[in-house]
Amino acid sequence: MSTKPPSARENPIGIFDSGVGGLTVVRAVRAALPAENIVYLGDTARLPYGTKSAETVTRYSIACMRFLLRHEVKLILVACNTATAFALPELRSMLTVPVIGAVEPGAKAALSATKSGHLGVIGTLGTIRSGAYETTLRSLDPGTRVSGQACPLFVPLAEEGWTDDDIALLTARRYLHELAARAPVIDTLVLGCTHYPLLAAVIAHAAALEFAHPVRTVDSATAMAVAAREVLDRRGERRESTTPGDFRCYVTDANRLAELAPRFLGEPLSSFEVVDL
Amino acid sequence: MSTKPPSARENPIGIFDSGVGGLTVVRAVRAALPAENIVYLGDTARLPYGTKSAETVTRYSIACMRFLLRHEVKLILVACNTATAFALPELRSMLTVPVIGAVEPGAKAALSATKSGHLGVIGTLGTIRSGAYETTLRSLDPGTRVSGQACPLFVPLAEEGWTDDDIALLTARRYLHELAARAPVIDTLVLGCTHYPLLAAVIAHAAALEFAHPVRTVDSATAMAVAAREVLDRRGERRESTTPGDFRCYVTDANRLAELAPRFLGEPLSSFEVVDL
Numbered sequence: 001m002s003t004k005p006p007s008a009r010e011n012p013i014g015i016f017d018s019g020v021g022g023l024t025v026v027r028a029v030r031a032a033l034p035a036e037n038i039v040y041l042g043d044t045a046r047l048p049y050g051t052k053s054a055e056t057v058t059r060y061s062i063a064c065m066r067f068l069l070r071h072e073v074k075l076i077l078v079a080c081n082t083a084t085a086f087a088l089p090e091l092r093s094m095l096t097v098p099v100i101g102a103v104e105p106g107a108k109a110a111l112s113a114t115k116s117g118h119l120g121v122i123g124t125l126g127t128i129r130s131g132a133y134e135t136t137l138r139s140l141d142p143g144t145r146v147s148g149q150a151c152p153l154f155v156p157l158a159e160e161g162w163t164d165d166d167i168a169l170l171t172a173r174r175y176l177h178e179l180a181a182r183a184p185v186i187d188t189l190v191l192g193c194t195h196y197p198l199l200a201a202v203i204a205h206a207a208a209l210e211f212a213h214p215v216r217t218v219d220s221a222t223a224m225a226v227a228a229r230e231v232l233d234r235r236g237e238r239r240e241s242t243t244p245g246d247f248r249c250y251v252t253d254a255n256r257l258a259e260l261a262p263r264f265l266g267e268p269l270s271s272f273e274v275v276d277l
Numbered sequence: 278m279s280t281k282p283p284s285a286r287e288n289p290i291g292i293f294d295s296g297v298g299g300l301t302v303v304r305a306v307r308a309a310l311p312a313e314n315i316v317y318l319g320d321t322a323r324l325p326y327g328t329k330s331a332e333t334v335t336r337y338s339i340a341c342m343r344f345l346l347r348h349e350v351k352l353i354l355v356a357c358n359t360a361t362a363f364a365l366p367e368l369r370s371m372l373t374v375p376v377i378g379a380v381e382p383g384a385k386a387a388l389s390a391t392k393s394g395h396l397g398v399i400g401t402l403g404t405i406r407s408g409a410y411e412t413t414l415r416s417l418d419p420g421t422r423v424s425g426q427a428c429p430l431f432v433p434l435a436e437e438g439w440t441d442d443d444i445a446l447l448t449a450r451r452y453l454h455e456l457a458a459r460a461p462v463i464d465t466l467v468l469g470c471t472h473y474p475l476l477a478a479v480i481a482h483a484a485a486l487e488f489a490h491p492v493r494t495v496d497s498a499t500a501m502a503v504a505a506r507e508v509l510d511r512r513g514e515r516r517e518s519t520t521p522g523d524f525r526c527y528v529t530d531a532n533r534l535a536e537l538a539p540r541f542l543g544e545p546l547s548s549f550e551v552v553d554l
Contacts, residue, residue: 051324051532125533152437156429167430167451170444255328256402 009239012037012246013228014068015077016061018049020257021155021194022079023264026247028197028225029077033238037245039071043277045252049082050126061087063277065095067250074237077224078102079194081123085132098231105227106190106220107136111144113216114188118145120179120215122203123192125150133192147183151175151193158195159256161263164202172199172206180210188216197221198263250275286516289314289523290505291345292354293338295326297534298432298471299356300541303524305474305502306354310515314522316348320554322529326359327403338364340554342372344527351514354501355379356471358400362409375508382504383467383497384413388421390493391465395422397456397492399480400469402427410469424460428452428470435472436533438540441479449476449483457487465493474498475540527552 013036015025020042029038041064043049049057061083068076076099078084078091084101092099110119121133128150137144153171162168179186189207191197197219207215232238239245249272251257261269290313292302297319306315318341320326326334338360345353353376355361355368361378369376387396398410405425414421430448439445456463466484468474474496484492509515516522526549528534538546 045328047328051322152433153430153439156433160429162430162451167444167447170447174439174444253328 008074009237010037011072011074011237012039012248013075013077014039014041014071014073015079016041016043016064016068016083017079017194018043018047018082020044020251020260020264023261024194024197024221025077025079025224027264027266028219028221029228030245030247032222032225032229033232033245035239035241035243035245036232037239038247039068039073040247040249041067041275042249042251044255044257048126049080050124052082054086057082058087058090061091062094065091067275067277069097071248073097075100075228075231077228079221079224081127081132081192081194082130085127085130098235100224100227100231102194102220102224103132103136103192105223106192106218107133107140109223109226110188110190110218111137111141113218114144116185116187117143118147118183118185118187120183120186120189121146121148121192122151122154122175122179122189122196123148124155125152127192133190145183147179147186149175149179154193154199155195158198158263159260163198168199168202169206172202173210176203176206176210184211186211186215187213188218190218190220192220194221195264249273252277285351286514287314288349288351289316289525290352290354291316291318291348291350292356293318293320293341293345293360294356294471295320295324295359297321297528297537297541300538301471301474301498302354302356302501304541304543305496305498306505307522307524309499309502309506310509310522312516312518312520312522314516315524316345316350317524317526318344318552319526319528321532321534326357327401329359331363334359335364335367338368339371342368344552344554346374348525350374352377352505352508354505356498356501358404358409358469359407362404362407375512377501377504377508379471379497379501380409380413380469382500383469383495384410384417386500386503387465387467387495388414388418390495393462393464394420395424395460395462395464397460397463397466398423398425398469399428399431399452399456399466399473400425401432402429404469410467422460424456424463426452426456431470431476432472435475435540436537440475445476445479446483449479450487453480453483453487461488463488463492464490465495467495468497471498472541526550529554
């Protein structure tokens, strides 16, 4: 017998990231689940997580999780690749609410899409070096071949808003040229960073130019939103309403937020609150 | 009466930065003062400093200073703009050895070079937002006009080694186009970041294209080396030898060091040691 209160469906989905990049996950969740209430936490005061130790990232991730739990979230999405790689098992062991990481949904979507069985993953230096996607993809299908390409220019390009111009295309072509030279049979490319949905069009354009065959791109943010819908449906916790859900945004530092947030969210950020964890 | 031991001239110059960018300062000091022994510390485990609070940056800077003092340095160069902005007065108050910051030498060189009295400063978002150059330039000459331009793509371009190609030139042109539109009479441009000497040629090329008149570029790293020579000469502590000085490199994390260090140092890094502060 469930002990869930009748109001469980009204409880928000909690999403956290080390910065504002996770707002692309908010955007995807709002598109897939418009009735859901959402609480977002960007730990902008302590970013980046990618350069920190596993212990520090785990400690910070637990603090983010505790903040979201105070908002009685029914589901947590870890939008940060580093937090997923280092802290996901520990977060899951501490919680009764389900937790969706940043890696597995995109990995599964890529495995469904590939015909050649050879996947490409693009991400930050930290994500590619961690091998998180490779480990997850191999655990899901040991026969999969995975080639990674770090794209360090993509995050600053997305943050500058230079997402659809000559510099963005030349940069994407140079990275994908390197990847195609190493792994020409890739037919599916995972955008393994929350910033990359902003560059999705230029990445797809560059892939079409650099590979001699069609390449599908898989957006991790959209894959996480699909996974969230599946989890809520399975648990009978999807909010049913014709009124759009509420969205609350918290950050630990408001620096550049007004400039950056709308690019990732796809709409103006109506309000936010700065919190100390 | 001086209490300096006779060996004071043999003592090394200490240089620290939050990362490997300060190796451009090492390179400039070795060019200006080839006989000097140098100890470098890159606090790579805790970079970037630019996103951290004044208290944290000061604490880290003091730890870097203490490490250098254990090597009996006769002079300290703070190659990090953020550490200079937040911690320089405190470091100076704690020390009897002289300390040269990252901002003032470049600012003085720019004031000597300008005829229009209107200077441009390019740097990271943190440096430009801090107004450190503006404050220093105004304190040196209250009549100076200063216009800043943040160039967030330059650090990843330098780290990728994409310093002399179409992407670098288009990026530099876009930033300097914005600066020239706001401040067309700028005749001197300060490269206010330790990474930027790697892009000096492409920045000069872009400036020539975007301004309708000649623009001189002032490299902070070279200006710091000139200031170091002046301080040592004034104190009678310059090492006189025909044999090149010794160079020791310490970092708090060796990640990417082998790839990055030679770009900044201008030669292979023969050895280094990882230390815990």
